[in-house]
Amino acid sequence: MNCLNINKWCFALLVVSFFVLNTSCKQNSEASVLEADVVSSIEIKNEIERVEPMHWWVGFKNTELQLLVKHPNISAATPKISYKGVSIKKVNKADSPNYLFIDLDISKETKAGQFNIVFKFKDGNELTQTYQLKTRETPAADFVGFDSSDAVYLITPDRFVNGDTSNDIDETLNEKTINREDNYARHGGDIKGITQRLDYISDMGFTAIWPCPLLTNDMANSSYHGYAMTDFYQIDPRFGTLDDYRELADKSRARGIKLIMDQVANHCGSAHWWMKDLPFKDWLNYQENFENGGKLKTSNHRRTSNQDIYASKIDKEEMANGWFVSAMPDLNQRNPFMAKYIIQNSIWWVETVGLGGIRQDTYPYPDKAFMSEWAGSIMTEYPNFSIVGEEWSTNPLLIGYWQDGANNRDGYDSNLKSPMDFAMQSSIVKALNEEETWDEGLVKMYEGLANDFYYASPKDLMVFPDNHDMSRIFTQLKGDIPNTKIALSYILTMPRIPQIYYGTEILMNDFQKPGDHGLIRTDFPGGWQNDAVNAFTGKGLSNEQKDMQLYLKKLLNFRKDSEAIHNGETLHFAPFKGTYVLFRTLNDEVVVHIINKNNTPITLDLTRYAEVGLKGKTLKNIITNETFVWGDRIILKEKGSLVYTTKL
Template sequence: MTWKNAVRSTLAVLLAGTVIAGCSDNGNSTESPAQSTNSPKTNATESNQPSSDTSVIDEQPSSVYYEIFVRAFADSNDDGIGDLNGLINKLDYLNDGDPSTDTDLGVEGIWLMPVNDSPSYHGYDVSDYYNIDPDYGTVEDMKRLMDEAHKRGIKIIMDLVVNHSSVEHPWFVDSATGKDSKYRDWYVWAEDQGREPNGASATNGGDAWHRNNDSHYMGVFWGGMPDLNFDNPDVRAEMIKIAKFWLDQGLDGFRIDAAKHIYEDLQTDRNGDTTEKNVLWWQEFRTALQAVKKDVYLIGEVAENSPVPVAPYLNGGFDSGFNFGLAQNLLSVAGKEEDSNLANSLSRTHGMFSEVSGGQFVDAPFLSNHDQNRTMSVLRGNVDHARMAAAMLLTMPGNPFLYYGEEIGMFGQKPDEAIREPFIWNAGAKAGNGQTSWTPSQFNIDNPPSVEAQQKDPNSLLSHYKKLIRIRASHAALRDGAIEGFETSNGAVVGFYRMTQAEKVLVLHNLSKDPQEVVIAGDSGMKEMIEALKEGSSFQDGKVKLPPYSSVILK
């Protein structure tokens, strides 16, 4: 079967009624994939007895990733701006490479927000794809970061922004000179294509077209980000060349920005044909990169709360797509202290992803990122709710992604600069020890406590994250296993099995402020409590006692 026929087959399956409509706790309509009788994952259950058929287990070997905005993270030269050398100096905070120590966070991967040269503070309008922003360092600094990270067992992926460039990129500057430009067809000019320069952007509903002299170019995000023309094979070849360049430097993969907007430019482009074109491009891209690095990791930003639009991109395109719907549900469940059939819904989603990808997908759960209000602000400063959100995230399948500062409880609400504030190394965010000051803090002046303070407190949120990550790494079922729902008959408790072919564990989270009790059936296979995140937890005579805001793992 050709790639094109495979994509069409995937889309046909998704459009043939493999989803059922539901309603989330917050009243927003959501979609969840229905259980398929021939899916590789048919292990969701309403009883609290585990499935006995291990042949359906679709394992997801995983790593914990940490998203970093370099400008805000760590400063090496006291100019207030974070840089690559500052990050290198702080690698031991993330993972010191020694599993016998417990002072590091324990992450195994880093996602760098854009580090290419750009006229903007955020870097999502690239002016030189082959260079590093001078504020951050050099290509040699980037190579040293990758070398030092690899020594500690940390993979590095970086944002690759190929949907658009900066208006200051030499390609666009030349393209804008007129129809005779070598790079004219590298961008989308309405008059050149005989199009009317009107239509609402698929990204924000605004005008997608921007005037330049007597012509109009497409820029679906804003005028400073002109869209590249992926119908031009030279553009596609150049983007592959750029990606190969960074893989040759030692990079492990890419987070693909705006992955669905390669061809989905206008509101009228939201259809199956556009999705097919997008997916075919990402399959072409992946195939080319695997010739350089067979195990390249590609994760796409397909910003949809429903899993249905994400699924086609897992068919030979990306390893992972960020699970936006799960992020919303995790925060809602933690904030309301009430389960919403979380595990069974996720199991069905994974059944769809597994079928589409031939079992090759890895989910990418998260709580928040650089485009969203921070977790602690969404949860209104409730540290107990933040602890439970983290506990659920870090016991879920796939590669969990942490947004820098989430582990210390940083606050932040839009605009974007205020959700990307300086990471807090020192009390009061005072200068020294790598502290950045790239923008004044609005939300993190007095709270949360700094890394310096939380490292010394065994009950801090940071210590909670470190413990969770170590527990995850210690059990194959938690690290690499599939998920299966467990019926607790208690709305305040989230329960689910995690399993590999060789191991099965039961995870229980008490979301509430009150103690809870869960009865475990004798034929569940659970014999002992192997982990408890809070004193007072117990498992005896078939009953699990859970203190307020606590988690246990049984085996």
């Protein structure tokens, strides 16, 4: 072949290649436009009464999604979906004709977008509901939960700050009044109020916030409480909107503060929307009693039946299946549709808001096999996440049973990272309230911490001086300020995740009627316009309140940067002559916590602690900034606690 022919052949090949490439690109481009047009040009329709979850995401490890569809006589319809990557695996009818549960599979290749679900009836009628699959905003690995480096601020939202007075009353809901004189009425605190005071929370040294539930509680009374949910997918309008909640999460995150959501898997409120038309005959426990007007069976609250090898069947049943109280129907998690509903709801909130953790209410009350599945499903999708569960028991054996990694003889693993340490809370209060036998009292604290050998991961337990369901710590300790400081400093230096209830920093109390829940959840002063006392600015606070606020602020901010407290080794010495000493050590940082219950000066022999290796080293008091060189002795001038650090 001569050069001319070769050139002609090469030119022809080039022309053909260009034509093929151009045609292919054009076809791909047209296909992309067509696919985009299918997504963007569909007519948006909302002809179905309720579909939950309202939207979902692509890219989960679990490709299954179950839709709850609620509409009059919807069981007579056949749903159809035409969207690449989404397929209907099964359509499940309920006992009520007004429900369908649709099992979808969302393949790994599915693109985010909108599509219509068409419900076709035999008479030719159709109903259409537009559904959306979203792109996940945050990689799963970036959902980092709370841990021992955090300090959690627990808030009763209705009683903290009223940041938006326009949402105080919602005429569409049952409770339509605001009355700050009534401890069980709504007072008007809301999500915007928390958001407005994030700087205060951050400046105090907290790194996480846990508001009590913010979902709709359309109950006739005490709806401020939050734990009788009547819609699991809606923020209570009196607290704000979903956008308000997302703003709280975003602005918290920007300050290095994690948002923990309080959730309830065990029960709902008796005014929940589904109570008028329950999907299945076993949607609730003891549902037959409820529907037939019979006597409701409430829980016997015998939580030990979860572990008790001798427990009777009736005790186990009444514990797990009984309604928490008569106004809180017990959800039956053994119903597979209920189980999926609860799991998907939790994941929906994690993904929608970008949560930094979940606090699960009444952890031992639901079906315990389900609770393992629930926690496991969440942790599978978010491996760095955290869940704290309420187990109100002062027995470490019961608390430890619920922690992930526990060596339980029955083989049970709840997949729960952080049980709540009610046992330690009780030990601290009992120890500090013992006046005459101070050594024995301190031994209760010492042995309480010594029980850590039983826990799978002690530092992942959540410890606290009090919470929204018990008397304020200042009340429990009989108004003793030095003892209150001891309790707080011990909690903040031990290997735990500490939680502090709002107002503890200003000695809020319930002396008037100890244990009264409405009084425990008193308004935070300064959270309402024209409050005579303002704890945010210090206006009207007593000297004792200001001192406690500053004390806790210094402790928390020191703790925030102390790796020894976050992850250090723990060493403590048995109480001796009314004193108890705890050390936290990591590399060259040592934190020393000295508790002294003596009312008169005492000289503490430091040679007893020689194995720590502090002799000759300079330590600083984190409250006063005074320094001293660790020698053979130290004079403890008064009752209280001292926290020292080698970090100068």
